[in-house]
Amino acid sequence: xxxxxxxxxxxxxxxxxxxxxxxxxxxxxxxxxxxxxxxxxxxxxxxxxxxxxxxxxxxxxxxxxxxxxxxxxxxxxxxxxxxxxxxxxxxxxxxxxxxxxxxxxxxxxxxxxxxxxxxx
Amino acid sequence: xxxxxxxxxxxxxxxxxxxxxxxxxxxxxxxxxxxxxxxxxxxxxxxxxxxxxxxxxxxxxxxxxxxxxxxxxxxxxxxxxxxxxxxxxxxxxxxxxxxxxxxxxxxxxxxxxxxxxxxx
DNA sequence: TGCAGTACCCACCTTTTGGTAAGCATGGCT
DNA sequence: AGCCATGCTTACCAAAAGGTGGGTACTGCA
Numbered sequence: 610x611x612x613x614x615x616x617x618x619x620x621x622x623x624x625x626x627x628x629x630x631x632x633x634x635x636x637x638x639x640x641x642x643x644x645x646x647x648x649x650x651x652x653x654x655x656x657x658x659x660x661x662x663x664x665x666x667x668x669x670x671x672x673x674x675x676x677x678x679x680x681x682x683x684x685x686x687x688x689x690x691x692x693x694x695x696x697x698x699x700x701x702x703x704x705x706x707x708x709x710x711x712x713x714x715x716x717x718x719x720x721x722x723x724x725x726x727x728x729x
Numbered sequence: 730x731x732x733x734x735x736x737x738x739x740x741x742x743x744x745x746x747x748x749x750x751x752x753x754x755x756x757x758x759x760x761x762x763x764x765x766x767x768x769x770x771x772x773x774x775x776x777x778x779x780x781x782x783x784x785x786x787x788x789x790x791x792x793x794x795x796x797x798x799x800x801x802x803x804x805x806x807x808x809x810x811x812x813x814x815x816x817x818x819x820x821x822x823x824x825x826x827x828x829x830x831x832x833x834x835x836x837x838x839x840x841x842x843x844x845x846x847x848x849x
Numbered sequence: 850t851g852c853a854g855t856a857c858c859c860a861c862c863t864t865t866t867g868g869t870a871a872g873c874a875t876g877g878c879t
Numbered sequence: 880a881g882c883c884a885t886g887c888t889t890a891c892c893a894a895a896a897g898g899t900g901g902g903t904a905c906t907g908c909a
Contacts, residue, residue, distance in 0.1 A: 613895090613896095616839060617836070617839070617842050617843075618842035618843055618844045619832070619836055619842070619843055619844065620757060620778070620843070620844045621757070621760070621829065621832070621833075621843075622828070622829035622830060622831070622832030622833035622834075622835075622836065623756045623757075623760070623825055623828055623829040623832055624756070624757070624832065625832035625833070625835050625836045626828045626829065626831050626832030626835065627751075627756065627828075627832070629835070630828075631747075631751055632896085633896085633897075636743045636744070636747065637740060637741070637743070637744070640741070640743070649855090649856090650855080650856055650857080651854080651855070651856075658740065661897085661898060661899080662856085662857075662858095663857095663858085663859090663897085663898075663899085664896095664897065664898080666856085666857065666858080667896095667897090682856085685855095686855080686904080686905050686906065687854065687855035687856080687904095687905065687906060687907090688855050688856045688857075688904090688905085689855075689856080690855090690856060690857085697835070697838075700831060701831055703827070704827040704828045704830065704831035705743055705827075705828065706827075707823070707824040707825075707826075707827050707828075708742070708743055708746045708747075708750075708824045708825065708827075708828060709741065709742035709743040709746065710742060710824065711742065711746050711820060711821055711824040712739070712741070712742030712743055712744065712745035712746030712747070713741075713742035713745070714742075715742075715745050715746065715749070715817070716737070716739055716742065716745045718817075719736060719737070723737075723738055723739055723740070723741075724738045724739065724740045733865090752866090753866085753867070769885090769886090770885080770886055770887080771884085771885070771886080781867080781868060781869075782886080782887075782888095783867085783868075783869085783887095783888085783889090784866095784867065784868075786886080786887065786888085787867090802886090805885095806874080806875045806876060806885080807874095807875065807876065807877090807884060807885035807886080808874090808875085808885050808886045808887075809885075809886080810885090810886060810887085850909100851908105851909090852907105852908090852909090853906100853907085853908085853909105854905105854906090854907085854908105855904100855905085855906090856903100856904105857902105857903085857904105858901100858902080858903080859900105859901080859902080859903105860899105860900095860901085860902105861898100861899085861900090861901105862897100862898080862899080862900105863896100863897085863898075863899100864895100864896080864897075864898090865894100865895080865896070865897085866893100866894080866895070866896080867892100867893085867894080867895090868891105868892080868893075868894095869890105869891085869892080869893100870889105870890090870891090870892105871888100871889085871890085871891105872887105872888080872889080872890105873886105873887085873888080873889105874885100874886105874887100875884100875885085876883105876884090876885095877882105877883085877884090878881105878882085878883080878884105879880100879881090879882090879883105
């Protein structure tokens with residue numbers, strides 16, 4: 610593996626939480642999986658506007674290592690893989706909701722644009 | 730200015746919140762200011778184990794631009810500058826508390842070390 | 850036959866982030 | 880005179896994060 614280490618020592622709880630949730634797509638992956646329950650790789654890809662395959666794999670693998678998502682691979686052809694939230698992934702997503710609301714207010718406050726994309 | 734742009738377009742609230750709170754020291758700065766109310770530059774420096782002056786200045790400037798902290802400079806010598814949380818900084822800090830608790834549990838769960846440092 | 854879709858891996862490159870070390874203007878202390 | 884402290888700034892580097900474009904093995908469909 611090239612990068613990503615850490616998992617401590619941590620300065621505080623936020624530090625520890627940020628360690629697993631920072632990464633351009635991780636909170637969005639949590640949200641997608643929360644919304645849909647189960648998602649296949651390509652479905653996630655279509656649900657996240659602008660993500661590259663490499664990044665998606667990478668983030669999912671790290672989240673798997675951090676026990677946030679569960680990955681189930683089916684030995685079929687064409688290949689199939691299903692992703693779901695673990696217990697800890699679910700609770701992390703819940704812990705992020707207050708932050709999401711704060712951010713939504715901020716978007717209104719500063720009048721930022723929102724990304725719009727075709728539904729998948 | 731060399732880097733840091735963004736402030737949208739955002740995909741969702743979490744995206745927007747992450748935009749302002751990501752950065753190695755920002756959440757810790759929020760916490761320090763929340764604890765003490767007012768802090769001078771050197772006090773913050775001493776309160777954050779391992780931060781460099783450059784980084785501290787940089788993060789504080791970005792947080793000022795994002796209206797999370799207020800900076801008051803007194804034209805004295807030796808120079809004096811005081812930092813406080815703005816309304817939005819305070820509410821952001823509150824929105825982070827659930828995340829902090831999640832992280833604290835994670836620290837216990839995985840048995841990670843915690844950084845210890847001399848009190849300032 | 851040839852192209853699309855599946856879920857990836859790999860090598861390479863650029864951008865962003867963070868760290869190190871120095872300097873500056875001023876005054877107090879010794 | 881020399882050192883410390885204040886709150887910064889600047890230049891230079893290293894590491895991490897992210898992006899691009901290719902390949903794989905196989906099947907289904909036109």
